[in-house]
Amino acid sequence: MTETPPHVPVLLAEVLDALEPLPGSVIVDGTFGAGGATRALLDRGAEVVALDRDPSAVRGGGGLAAESGGRLRLIEARFGDLESVARGLGIDAVDGVVLDIGVSSMQLDEADRxxxxxxxxxxxxxxxxxxxxxxxxxxxxxxxxxxxxxxxxxxxxxxxxxxxxxxxxxxxxxxxxxxxxxxxxxxxxxxxxxxxxxxxxxxxxxxxxxxxDELGELLRGLVAAERLLKPGGRLAVVTFHSLEDRIVKLFLASRSGRGHAASRRLPGEPAEPAPTFDVPRGQPIEPGAAETRANPRSRSAKLRFATRLDAPPRGAEDSMVALTRLPARRGRQG
Structure with missing residues (x-):
């Protein structure tokens, strides 16, 4: 019988470049799916805490967890809870967080879902x-x-x-x-x-x-990652939808201080909080022609990434929360 090749996530090489995993580093894969990113991180020598809200994905990853020699802990949970999950495992800070947002290829291929x-x-x-x-x-x-x-x-x-x-x-x-x-x-x-x-x-x-509630979960995951990443830790997020990408883009712009100029402040206006992330230029990164030919689902994918600075984490601003919800309708009737 021919063995099924392991699933290769979209923009995997670019995600690994963004995370720069080293042997012994601790990475949270908040969206385990078919396990492609987790497997690649394990191959680089990292220790991985992998989460997935889909119980079938967690069951399907049992073999990889068994092969990992204890370097993979696979847990059924939403990635918005990644901070509490890690702390429940005795992990106070991590070197990286990766999120691959949206429905997985595995879920799309399961007819009854x-x-x-x-x-x-x-x-x-x-x-x-x-x-x-x-x-x-x-x-x-x-x-x-x-x-x-x-x-x-x-x-x-x-x-x-x-x-x-x-x-x-x-x-x-x-x-x-x-x-x-x-x-x-x-x-x-x-x-x-x-x-x-x-x-x-x-x-x-x-x-x-x-x-x-995918957009709300995305924002909760970004805020949790900010709280859990150690200074110098890396965040990498792959999105497939314009609304998802907009939330990630605005979150990182807010956290990196882009668009703010101290010289334009009014007298007495409080200073902006210190940046919590450094966001390199040249983003988003999108799949190349070879990847989109091999995997048409990758066409809409975008990768954004950042490095955690040592400023204290923040909560989710109301303007960001509003992006995850339906707008209020005036005179709306139930």
Whole structure:
């Protein structure tokens, strides 16, 4: 039998260059997935604390953990909890944190999870298998909220039209399977000429983000990484969606002091907090032509990275939290 080759994450070589793992260094892989980044870090001699909120990913990594000789601790947890997980293991500071945001290739390839348009499956999309599913959301939320989810998390231009059809149809036939939802969207909001993706792609993306609170989790993970990294420690984040990249970009800009000029302060205005990260120029880093040919899923990937300075960590600013939530609607009715 031919052995299946190990999964190679997007921008792996660039992530390793950003992290600069050394033998004995302690790295948190907050998104274990199929284990590709963790395996590469172990090969460099690092010790890894790997997290994944998906219990199937944790079960699938049991073999790698057994092979690691104790250098891999694999834990079922959200990466927003990476600080508390590490401290629970007696680790007060780490040399690196890597986050690969969004749905994994493994999850997309599991037909019954409902993440992919390629399969007719239950409309689930829950990474942990707990809480409200995508079908629950479409059955319970009002038309305005569904439209907001599709527009703000999926950047779907036809959000109102799709939400109106969902609410009308659910009176007699609620959407509970991926194929039915995708077929309806293709009918009421067909792809524009020249579009290569299925017209339901943005809706599926938006529902997945909402079901799993992915943007909120991303911000919690960034704040936790800032608290856990030691001075000189490295943070590397790979995103696949413009909203994710915007949050990472703004977080690192805020933490590095970019855009602030002390000479422009008003008399008595307090000084900005000291920068907590150094962010090298030339970002984001994107996949090259060879990688995108070999793996079309990598086309939208962006890597941003930074080095932790010795200033005290900060909390999440309200302006950053607002990016993870639906905007308030004036006169919104329930």
């Amino acid at each position: 409902g993440f992919s348009l390629r399969f007719d499956a239950p409309l689930d999309m829950r990474m942990e298998g707990a809480g409200r599913s995508a079908a629950d959301l479409l059955r319970e939320e009002n038309e305005e909220t569904i439209a907001d989810i599709l527009f703000h998390f999926g950047e779907e231009r036809a959000a109102r039209r799709i939400a109106r059809a969902i609410v009308a149809d659910r009176e007699t036939a609620p959407y509970v399977r991926t194929a039915a939802l995708a077929e309806m969207i293709a009918r009421v909001a067909p792809a524009r000429r020249g579009e290569l993706t299925h017209p339901a792609t943005r809706t599926f993306q938006a529902l997945r983000i909402a079901v799993n």
